[in-house]
Structures are given as C-alpha cells and as structure tokens.
Amino acid sequence: MSAKIAIIGSGPSGFYAADTFAKKLPNCQIDIIERLHTPFGLVRAGVAPDHQGTKNVTRQFERTMNNDNVRFVGNVEIGRDVSYQDLKDLYDIIFLAIGASVDRKMGITGEDLKGVYGSSAFVNWYNGHPDFVDLTPKLGPKGVAIIGNGNVAIDIVRVLAKSTEELEGSDLCQHAEEAIQAVDLRDYYMIGRRGAAQAAFTPSEANELGHLAQCHPVILNDDLTQKPQEDDLKAQKNKEKNMEILRDLNGTDRADKPKTLHMQFWAKPVEILGQDCVEGLRLERTALVDGKLQGTGETFDIEVSTIISAIGYETAPFDGLPMDGGIVKNNDGIVEDGVYVAGWCKHGPQGTIPTNRKESMEMAKLAIEQFNGDSGKKGPAGLDNLLAERNVTPVDFDNWKKIEAAEEAAARPGRVREKQVSF
Known part of the structure; x- marks a missing residue:
C-alpha cells in the first residue's frame, strides 16, 4: 500500500515515527516537515550542550534518512507556507510531533x-x-x-x-x-x-x-x-x-x-x-x-x-489545529481521521527521549492499522508543486549535511561545533 505520510516536526518523536512507517509500509512516501533549516528538534535545541552522549541518538535518525522513501523538508512552516488543510488534502496520514516549546x-x-x-x-x-x-x-x-x-x-x-x-x-x-x-x-x-x-x-x-x-x-x-x-x-x-x-x-x-x-x-x-x-x-x-x-x-x-x-511547557499551535489547553486535542493520540499525535504535544512535557520513542512507534503502528489504502492523494509531489507556486525554498537533508559540515569546521578549540544561528 502506497501511503502518503506527512510528519510535522523533526525531533525524536517524528524520527521514531518515520522509522516505523518506513519499516512497516515499505512502499509509502514520507515527508518530515520542519519549520527550521535544521533537523532533530529537542536534541539539537533542548539537550544540554555538555550532554553529547545523549545527542548521539541523531546517528540513528540519520540512518532513517537513508531510506529512499523518507525526505527531510526543512524551512517549511505550517500556517505560513502551507496550511493544515493543505496537508490533509495532500497526505493520507498526518503525524504531529511538534513538541511543546512555549x-x-x-x-x-x-x-x-x-x-x-x-x-x-x-x-x-x-x-x-x-x-x-x-x-x-x-x-x-x-x-x-x-x-x-x-x-x-x-x-x-x-x-x-x-x-x-x-x-x-x-x-x-x-x-x-x-x-x-x-x-x-x-x-x-x-x-x-x-x-x-x-x-x-x-x-x-x-x-x-x-x-x-x-x-x-x-x-x-x-x-x-x-x-x-x-x-x-x-x-x-x-x-x-x-x-x-x-x-x-x-x-x-x-x-x-x-x-x-x-x-x-x-x-x-x-x-x-x-x-x-x-x-x-x-x-x-x-x-x-x-x-x-x-x-x-x-x-x-x-x-x-x-x-x-x-x-513546564505548552504546544505552540498553528491555524486550524484543535487544541485542549497546552496540548493538541486528541483521543488516545487520534486527532481526527488520518491525523495522529505523539510526544509532548500529545500529553504535555513528560518523559525522556527513550520513553517517548515507544509511544511514537505505537502511534505510528496505529496509523498503519487504520490506513484504508491508497487514496490517490499527491503527497510529496503535491507539496513540491505547492511550495514552488508559493516561492518557498525547502531545505533537504543534503543541504542540512552541508550546514553541519560548516558548523563542525567553524568549531572553536575544544568544542564540537559552532552552530549556525541565522539563515
């Protein structure tokens, strides 16, 4: 079955879901959509800078990106560049992993x-x-x-x-x-x-x-x-x-x-x-x-x-997203038909990267169970056309690797990298 899947947010919950989808639905097409130029969400911007061991989890996420059917689509913001309704029109499954940052x-x-x-x-x-x-x-x-x-x-x-x-x-x-x-x-x-x-x-x-x-x-x-x-x-x-x-x-x-x-x-x-x-x-x-x-x-x-x-923290919503206080409104992870949520935006800021891994994988499996078959939606190709029409230039994973290489080259003595903070 060729499911068109949009994962919103490129933090741990998003990548764990992508890995599950790629393994369980090998013919699916997955877009990991991120508003920043850089992936990894909380691992990059939240994990303490002196906890490099924790940040090594990104190596696993990079392996997920080796799948031909998984794309990183950075510099694309929901509500600014594409709407929530656009996503529902383009994809069979929408998986929300936008965290809690407020x-x-x-x-x-x-x-x-x-x-x-x-x-x-x-x-x-x-x-x-x-x-x-x-x-x-x-x-x-x-x-x-x-x-x-x-x-x-x-x-x-x-x-x-x-x-x-x-x-x-x-x-x-x-x-x-x-x-x-x-x-x-x-x-x-x-x-x-x-x-x-x-x-x-x-x-x-x-x-x-x-x-x-x-x-x-x-x-x-x-x-x-x-x-x-x-x-x-x-x-x-x-x-x-x-x-x-x-x-x-x-x-x-x-x-x-x-x-x-x-x-x-x-x-x-x-x-x-x-x-x-x-x-x-x-x-x-x-x-x-x-x-x-x-x-x-x-x-x-x-x-x-x-x-x-x-x-504590609350989720920053985008237009059209149903909210329940500081989290996305959901019923055991289901927001509406074809829309799922996991991680901190589902239940608030609870748990660590490993504990949210299990939940994200389980929600992805539920989405697969409820998938009714290829609907003919345009998925990644439709998103590319929409972004081109709106003059939005996305950042793919190859672009990210160039950013990463430049950050590592700019590192001061004794530091791992010097993060690029403007784009």
Missing part, C-alpha cells in the same frame, strides 16, 4: 520585569536556536534563581556554573559562553515547591552536581529523611537513589569552590521584586497539610538578578 507562566507579580525568562527560551538561547539568539538575557550582578527542580533546572545550573575548561567537548554556542563567562556569578538557587523526596530530576543529573569544579551544592530546608512514596517501582527506585545522592552531596566538603548552588526545597515563588529589573525573589515556605501542599504564610526573600522559570 514556557508556562508562573502567574505572579513581577513576572514581566527584565531579568525573568522561561527555561525553554533560555535553553534555546544558549543552544543556538535561531528564534532566541537575540534574547541576550540579563545575567548578574547578583545570583540566578531557577524555579523548578527537574532535569532542565540542573542543566541550566551546570551550563552557568561550569568553567571554560569544564565545557570541553560541548557545543555551547560562542555568544552564550562569552555572555556567561563575562559575569562573575557566585550564587545559584534551585527552588522546589515540595521536598527532596519528590524532586523531578533523575539520579544521573543529580549525580553531576557533585562533580562541578567550582560550585558546591547546599541542601536547604530538608533533612533528607523523608522516604519517597511512588506507585511506579522504577520511579520509586529513582527517587530513593536521588535521596542517596543528595545525602552524599550534603556531606561533601566545600573545599575552595567559590560558587554555591542553594537547593531550596519546600518553597514557592509568590512575588518577583524590583522596579524595572529583577532585584529579588519572595518565597513562601510550603508544607503538606492532610496530604495537600499548602503555603504556610511564612515568606522570605533572596537577592537575585535573574529568574528562570522551569515549570
């Missing part, structure tokens, strides 16, 4: 002050995403507060606290590295509404905090004796491992490390202080009351000049 708001006074950033925007800035290269975040003169205690919060701490030498082998963009190294930041705060036993970071991320050459972690407002209570066995073991790591960190000698990571548990932000720029953050202590998290009414202030909110 920062959720904290909803507190002072959130609009200069010096307040969402973690998606901030991470995209130091990872060289073209949309955020001009963010130029205000760093210093006082500390940085990161709201949230997941993996992204730890990533941001590492990137900000590491020395130039510690960033050896990374692909941190030059504009970001120069801005960070130009400021003598000494204090980092990682704020969690609940306790250490409920922290969302993984053991591997927590463990990295003990290996920062210049930054010493300090646990605040938690005695690390609470036992995690998770329904899932794997989650329970991870939380127990987290507690073990934090207890070890708490007993580590500071030595001569000049920087401090203040891991503040049981506190929530209630107000950002300042007139035009951030001057501080007001926090309210929290506690569990009858099993529910509540504020105690006791507040305290910390002096910071920068606040980065890492409390």
